[in-house]
Amino acid sequence: MSSNFDLILAGAGHAHLGVLRLWAGGKRPAGRIGLISPDPHAWYSGMLPGLLAGRYQDAQCRIALEPLCRAAGIEFIEGAVTALDAASRTLHLANAQPLQAQWLSLNLGSLPKPPVTADEEMEQLAVKPFAGFIARWNQWQQHPQRLAVLGGGAAGVELALAMAGQVPSLALISATDLLPGHAPALRRRALKHLHKAGVQVIERCPVERIEHASLIARGQVVWQGPRLILATGASPLAWLDESGLACDGKGFIQITPTLQSVSHPQVFATGDCASLVDTPRNGVYAVRQGPVLASNLAQALQGKPLRHYVPQRTALALLADGQGGGMLSLAGFTLEGSLIGRWKDYLDQRFMSRHRINIP
Numbered sequence: 001m002s003s004n005f006d007l008i009l010a011g012a013g014h015a016h017l018g019v020l021r022l023w024a025g026g027k028r029p030a031g032r033i034g035l036i037s038p039d040p041h042a043w044y045s046g047m048l049p050g051l052l053a054g055r056y057q058d059a060q061c062r063i064a065l066e067p068l069c070r071a072a073g074i075e076f077i078e079g080a081v082t083a084l085d086a087a088s089r090t091l092h093l094a095n096a097q098p099l100q101a102q103w104l105s106l107n108l109g110s111l112p113k114p115p116v117t118a119d120e121e122m123e124q125l126a127v128k129p130f131a132g133f134i135a136r137w138n139q140w141q142q143h144p145q146r147l148a149v150l151g152g153g154a155a156g157v158e159l160a161l162a163m164a165g166q167v168p169s170l171a172l173i174s175a176t177d178l179l180p181g182h183a184p185a186l187r188r189r190a191l192k193h194l195h196k197a198g199v200q201v202i203e204r205c206p207v208e209r210i211e212h213a214s215l216i217a218r219g220q221v222v223w224q225g226p227r228l229i230l231a232t233g234a235s236p237l238a239w240l241d242e243s244g245l246a247c248d249g250k251g252f253i254q255i256t257p258t259l260q261s262v263s264h265p266q267v268f269a270t271g272d273c274a275s276l277v278d279t280p281r282n283g284v285y286a287v288r289q290g291p292v293l294a295s296n297l298a299q300a301l302q303g304k305p306l307r308h309y310v311p312q313r314t315a316l317a318l319l320a321d322g323q324g325g326g327m328l329s330l331a332g333f334t335l336e337g338s339l340i341g342r343w344k345d346y347l348d349q350r351f352m353s354r355h356r357i358n359i360p
């Protein structure tokens, strides 16, 4: 296989799935285009809590990439990017020759922030990458043990509610109050569900280190146990730091409203790996970038002018309550119940069916 492409899409994140879907519908620009992903599937985070709660099977929560790429006329390359030289747009892969492209688009997601220290007596499992997380979680559940989830955002709350009752004891630990950035009423609703499910909630507890199977915050042991799930806030992939791309103070790629790197316009970036004003890191915003990205990549390949992505002012948050119901938050208004859960299921499955060419 030649290593030169007109365009490479790196990562099968939400925005790239939208690009593939649109191009599979017949709007693909001319040129040699490839998609790189370390996993033959794109896992959908919105359905992960339902999978852990036993309401979904693996195959319902992931999209097979090869058929979607084939339908879009794009080469699927299974591999993980390990380094990038932005100036030459060369991607280095684990176990394969480097690939070079005229244009690059990065939709690589993020990883949970690791805690300050590691500890041999406490196994840590990051919620991303999802395939590795699910495989290890299933192994853990052959011998369930005392468990803590670190991270009090929407992901941590949903995971704790999904796992409650499946382990002998479960704690949810948050550096701040639960669900920062959401309406206070959503926190109260979540606390009610967590207490009902028997989850020990420890708020305003910034864990600073781990020693001898103990989590330590402000010099005090706050939890002890053998297993810890990391659902902490987003951190960037480490190798972006040496790519030459201009990054913000946290290491995320700084982009313009056209979704191009501020330092390397031939590199586009979207979703969690990118940094753009008024654009929070979640799937909703990454999905909305997809159509603009598809249009701008096609225009860029033809040397035509690009559109601006304008982030929406607010986004609907829908959290699974672990029992088939849901909690909703939008612009300070909150609601919960079984109908919300059914609506979330409908939206999640609609997203999946839009992108699924066939079930693997």
Ligand SMILES: Cc1cc2nc3c(=O)[nH]c(=O)nc-3n(C[C@H](O)[C@H](O)[C@H](O)COP(=O)(O)OP(=O)(O)OC[C@H]3O[C@@H](n4cnc5c(N)ncnc54)[C@H](O)[C@@H]3O)c2cc1C
Binding pocket: 010, 011, 012, 013, 014, 015, 016, 036, 037, 038, 039, 041, 042, 043, 045, 046, 048, 049, 079, 080, 081, 082, 107, 108, 109, 110, 127, 129, 154, 155, 156, 158, 159, 231, 237, 270, 271, 272, 273, 281, 282, 283, 284, 285, 286, 287, 318
């Ligand atoms: C449990 C949980 C539940 C969530 N629920 C919601 C929700 O309901 N709504 C919501 O809006 N957000 C939710 N989120 C947040 C959401 O998952 C992320 O914000 C969203 O996935 C970011 O999308 P993305 O397009 O940036 O990348 P992602 O969808 O994360 O995809 C990144 C892609 O890059 C690939 N990749 C990673 N590293 C490499 C590499 N080195 N080389 C090549 N490819 C690579 C990955 O395999 C993956 O295909 C949830 C998160 C979690 C953890």
